[in-house]
Amino acid sequence: MVLNLLPRVSCRLAACSGSASIGRVVRFSEVSSITSTPAPLLSTTLRKPLIPTLPSLQTLRQAFSSTPSRSQFVATLDAPPIQSTTTATSTSKFETTSNAETASESKPSISRPIVGYWYLFAGSLVFGIVALGGVTRLTESGLSIVEWNLIKGMKPPRSQEEWDEEFEKYKQFPEYKLLNTRMTLPEFKQIFYMEWAHRMVGRFIGLSFIIPGAYFAYKGYMTRAIRYRSLLVAALIGGQGVLGWYMVKSGLSDEIMEKPHAVPRVSQYWLSAHLGSAFVIYAVMLMTGLEILRANKVKAAQALEKFNALLKPPTVQRFARMSRGLAGLVFVTAMSGAMVAGLDAGLIYNEFPKMGEGFVPSDMWVMSTPSDRNPNPIPWYKNLLENPAAVQFNHRVLAMTTATAVSGLWLYSRRVPLPRYARIATNALLGVAAIQVTLGITTLLYLVPIPLAAAHQSGSLTLLSVALWLVHTLRRIPK
Ligand code: HEM
Numbered sequence: 001m002v003l004n005l006l007p008r009v010s011c012r013l014a015a016c017s018g019s020a021s022i023g024r025v026v027r028f029s030e031v032s033s034i035t036s037t038p039a040p041l042l043s044t045t046l047r048k049p050l051i052p053t054l055p056s057l058q059t060l061r062q063a064f065s066s067t068p069s070r071s072q073f074v075a076t077l078d079a080p081p082i083q084s085t086t087t088a089t090s091t092s093k094f095e096t097t098s099n100a101e102t103a104s105e106s107k108p109s110i111s112r113p114i115v116g117y118w119y120l121f122a123g124s125l126v127f128g129i130v131a132l133g134g135v136t137r138l139t140e141s142g143l144s145i146v147e148w149n150l151i152k153g154m155k156p157p158r159s160q161e162e163w164d165e166e167f168e169k170y171k172q173f174p175e176y177k178l179l180n181t182r183m184t185l186p187e188f189k190q191i192f193y194m195e196w197a198h199r200m201v202g203r204f205i206g207l208s209f210i211i212p213g214a215y216f217a218y219k220g221y222m223t224r225a226i227r228y229r230s231l232l233v234a235a236l237i238g239g240q241g242v243l244g245w246y247m248v249k250s251g252l253s254d255e256i257m258e259k260p261h262a263v264p265r266v267s268q269y270w271l272s273a274h275l276g277s278a279f280v281i282y283a284v285m286l287m288t289g290l291e292i293l294r295a296n297k298v299k300a301a302q303a304l305e306k307f308n309a310l311l312k313p314p315t316v317q318r319f320a321r322m323s324r325g326l327a328g329l330v331f332v333t334a335m336s337g338a339m340v341a342g343l344d345a346g347l348i349y350n351e352f353p354k355m356g357e358g359f360v361p362s363d364m365w366v367m368s369t370p371s372d373r374n375p376n377p378i379p380w381y382k383n384l385l386e387n388p389a390a391v392q393f394n395h396r397v398l399a400m401t402t403a404t405a406v407s408g409l410w411l412y413s414r415r416v417p418l419p420r421y422a423r424i425a426t427n428a429l430l431g432v433a434a435i436q437v438t439l440g441i442t443t444l445l446y447l448v449p450i451p452l453a454a455a456h457q458s459g460s461l462t463l464l465s466v467a468l469w470l471v472h473t474l475r476r477i478p479k
Pocket of ligand 1: 463
């Protein structure tokens with residue numbers, strides 16, 4: 001393939017059950033038992049049983065505020081969810097209609113399962129775009145579209161004229177001038193489509209999160225906390241687009257033309273920020289989806305106490321804290337990997353476990369050591385972020401620490417009375433960590449071939465997923 005012939009350096013871009021309590025019946029008896037003199041209000045509700053909007057909401061609100069026992073009312077709303085109107089013991093007309101009405105009116109104590117599935121679906125899309133972003137970076141396609149326009153950018157060039165125009169734009173930037181002067185239009189089309197697909201999937205994720213989210217919020221399917229969280233996630237998705245554009249811009253700067261031997265590529269800092277933000281969005285989506293589905297399941301089975309009791313022993317709690325620390329360590333290791341990718345630091349020291357003569361590379365601090373070749377040394381600590389040898393060394397150390405921590409946690413898990421799923425997650429973590437380390441080492445030994453590097457990148461998100469799943473299995477459900 002033409003793409004594989006392109007120089008392997010430079011601009012590699014990052015890379016219902018319906019059983020939730022929200023739609024449940026608000027019984028006549030519940031309301032009447034807690035209100036002292038709400039008869040006129042209630043009769044209004046009873047006269048209009050099929051109108052689901054504001055009047056009856058106001059009625060309930062007024063009834064709620066005039067109640068002598070507020071906590072009593074809250075307690076009734078917190079009761080286990082009623083599966084459906086057909087399973088309700090009493091089937092008066094008021095109950096049946098109010099169930100449908102209150103879907104958009106009552107304040108749910110847990111979000112509906114469909115919200116959980118929606119979060120998990122969105123998370124799987126984010127996983128997909130991270131993998132696609134990795135391939136975009138590895139095929140050196142990321143700098144092919146030199147502008148960013150949310151709406152206009154959706155339409156790729158069609159006619160010969162449009163393609164020529166787009167290619168001409170690309171030719172104005174360092175990547176073409178320094179690396180791709182022999183590139184043909186068909187070759188340009190390949191890298192263009194790769195980057196275009198990445199941006200289109202990004203737009204699709206934004207829409208597929210915001211549109212259903214707005215609908216679920218409008219229908220009252222989400223708790224207040226999940227509504228706010230969804231707003232935050234929507235903002236993060238928007239921010240991700242902005243970060244992506246700044247990352248691309250960092251690779252388009254003409255400054256690079258002035259530096260001798262410089263390679264046109266995006267800044268490793270922007271690349272790590274873009275990848276890190278994607279990991280955070282993914283993590284929030286995964287944890288939220290799992291949290292909502294489990295809360296529904298446990299509450300429906302009325303097994304809250306039993307469930308939380310399993311997590312009570314001090315050893316289990318300690319294990320839970322360790323698993324949270326481990327998930328953080330996986331994240332940090334992944335970010336150090338992004339720095340390796342951003343600096344193309346996987347193309348040096350292609351051996352393991354040594355780096356040259358020893359375990360620590362001899363040029364670890366070279367960028368802060370003054371010499372004829374380095375008249376402007378940088379502060380020593382900047383080596384850790386800008387010197388490819390040091391950056392690769394960091395990634396190795398963090399990866400090995402992660403692998404050791406996973407093994408240690410697994411060994412410790414043998415002595416802890418873990419719930420079933422927590423044990424499965426711990427075992428899975430050990431397996432995925434072993435695969436990830438193997439992929440990392442082979443990626444390095446074979447000089448970062450695209451399939452291995454892409455698998456290593458997806459492996460990191462898989463490892464984070466399993467670590468988060470373990471954390472989730474050990475989280476208590478609030479009452
Ligand atoms: C816990 C284990 C590990 C995790 C979570 C991890 C994570 C990552 C991540 C997220 C990237 C960036 C990928 C991208 O943006 O395309 C990366 C890159 C890289 N990792 Fe790892 N890694 C691990 C272990 C290792 C090991 C043991 C090695 C080898 C000693 C290694 C070598 C590399 C190399 C060479 C790259 C650069 C690949 C490229 O340029 O695309 N990794 N790693």
